[in-house]
Amino acid sequence: MCNGHTDPVKHVSHFNQRMVMHSKNEALMCKVFSSSLGPMAMRWFDGLGAGSVDSFKELTWAFGSCFITCSKVPQPLDSLLSMSMREGETLKTYSDRYWKMFNEINGDFDDVAIRTFKVSLPAEYGFRKPLTGKTAGNVRQLMDRINKYKRVEED
Template sequence: MVTTRGMENPDPIQMIRELQAQLEEQARTIATLQQELQQKKTNDVERSKEKQHDRETSEDSQNHNPPPPPRSPNFLSFTDAIMQAPMPNRPPPQVEKFDGTTNPEHHLRNFIDSMAFYTQSDPAKCRAFSLSLRGEALEWYYTLPPNSVDSFRTLTNMFKKQYSTNRYEEVTAAELVNLRQGKDETLRAFMHRYNHVTRRIKGASPEFIISSLPNCLTAGFVSEILYVELPNMLEELQQKMAKFIKMED
């Protein structure tokens, strides 16, 4: 009789090996699937980021206006063209300063002649002009509206219009020598007349203007002080007279 025990009862070791092989195959399959899923997830995230970036870029290009170029600092009255123009690499020439009391035409001629040896640049002349002003004239210059000066011609026209009343007929030095303070005339009123006459005398030196004043004043405290302590400069004289006027007021 033939036995079938060997066929009905397979080798358990073999079965374990086959089961282990199947488990290993399944593990490899699962690992492969996990890698594919992870790669797919990574690709989906990258594509999502790219789409978001494209949308943001598109929205920026449609809705976002780029900021305008920065404007040059313009604290005075010049246009950008004047402010951005190159300047000479050396300081401008020294010019006698205009204070608003003398003839503007004379000052402009003096300024232009001096600048002719420095530069022919229109913007440079515009920006150097303030250096030839002082006192009330400089204060006027600082009140010019922003962007109102686009050329030196524009600036000179403004200047001449502002001081048009300073253009007058010249007189001789004798008129100043013969000028006298009135009996009841205040020192303020007389100095206004005195300065007006001095501006009309062509070529009057500062020394002549200073030395003539004591003789023109009514005899008294002010004239005596000036005889003793006569100023050396016109600016010093004006300052001293301003103090006397304040005392009288």
């Protein structure tokens, strides 16, 4: 449900996923779109003039234009590169913060993520050597290894 404060691109993407079986039926897509709108967005929809939209593409463009200020701007890669583990921060807290930022960056930067995570751990951090010693082939492997050490740290 779009409340007028959520990312319009994300909302349209989710709507399209739910309606994939009916994506060729423009009229149905336009009519059903309103059912995904909350009160604020519904006021916008109700304010559209009769015949002002000729296609679902036009409808979603108008929707995105109206709620553009709610769009989530992807973070730049350098925001990930500038992260480091803070003094006294647990591996769990740091890795949660790191992966949250990683997921807000557009693009395929798995190799950069693996290297920068390792480099961002302080040299004196006890689990740095086991985490950085063996090369992780992908982000999933690194996350699995981090999760193992997070559990050890919590015990």
